[in-house]
Amino acid sequence: MALRAGGAAGRPAPLLLLLLLLPLLPLPASLAAGAANGGSAEAAEAPGWRAEPGLNATVSTEVEFGVCTVTCGIGIREVLLTSGCPGTEAKCIVRVEECRGPVDCGWGTPISEGLACAKMPCIYIPPENRFKYVWKMLILNKTAHILPNDSAIMEVCRDTHSVTFQCETQENGNIIASVKYTVYAKTEMQTKKSRRTETGQSRTTTDAILVFCLATGIIVTVGVIFAMIFMILHWAAIKAIWKSKSRQDNQDKKLVNKRSLCNME
Structure with a gap:
């Protein structure tokens, strides 16, 4: 009986040892990740949870686009914020961005024009070297002749006949603006x-x-x-003068009539 009692008292020893060693055993990766992110994961998965607005929160803003500086080709415009501006401002500029219109800008005007030469600009926005410029000489009923000039501004001296030029502004192989100029002959100028x-x-x-x-x-x-x-202001005096003059005229008429009667007798 004494041996049985001692054996019964010693049975819990392995279980107690296991409980003591359990915190020292390594956990599986999935369980470790779950334990590390337990609070946030549960909060994210909880129904009806919403992130409070903060530095990383996405705030919906209202923007308004200004008028483009050009009606064709490439230009710039302002992007205005209509809510959330500092102070009491109703609108504030957020940034300036590019804007584009139709490619064909029709006929342009030279920036300088004299009796001998004329300077013609292509359409671009700074920086100038961002674009590629292709100058062409347009000939009626013939293929356009591409000129070696690849600058944004070209100076042409007048010839004996008028010539039409065209400048194409290209970006990544695409034409974004085109403008034409007519350089008149010296006699026409x-x-x-x-x-x-x-x-x-x-x-x-x-x-x-x-x-x-x-x-x-x-x-x-x-x-x-x-x-x-x-x-x-002097109506009374004028009226009196008219009356006196009319009386004198009547008297003169009477005298003339009397003289005529005497002459007849």
């Missing part, structure tokens, strides 16, 4: 200059005539107004 001079002279003459007529009309109008004011 001189004719245009003489026409402009004649037009300017005729406009000057017309303006002088209009100014003279306007000044004359103002003077006449002011004179009439002053005459009317004078007549209103």
Whole structure:
């Protein structure tokens, strides 16, 4: 009986040893990851959980796009924030971005034009070396002739006949803008200059005539107004003068009639 009692008392020893050694045993990877992320994982999987807004939260904002600086080709525009601006500002600029319009910009105007030469620009935005520029000479009913010039601005001297040029602005092999220019011949340019001079002279003459007529009309109008004011202020005297003059006229008529009657007798 004593041996049995001792054996019964010694049976829990292995179980107790296992409980003591359990914290020292390595856990499986999945269980370790679950234990490490237990709080956050449970919170993420819990229904109805929502992240509080903070530094990493995605805030929905309202933006408004400004007017593009160009109607064709490539330009820039402002991006405005309509909510969340600092202070009392209703709108604030967030950034400036590119904007594009139709590729064909039609006919352009040279940046400088003289009797001998003309300078023509391509369409671009800074930095200038970001784009590739292809200059062409357009010939009627023929294939366009590509020029060796690849700069954003080209200077051309006038010839005996007018020439049409075209500049294509390219980016990554795609045409983003195209503009044409006509460089007139020397004779045509001189004719245009003489026409402009004649037009300017005729406009000057017309303006002088209009100014003279306007000044004359103002003077006449002011004179009439002053005459009317004078007549209103001195109406009684004028009326008396008219009456006396009419009486004298009647007396003169009577005398003339009497003299004519005497002569007849």
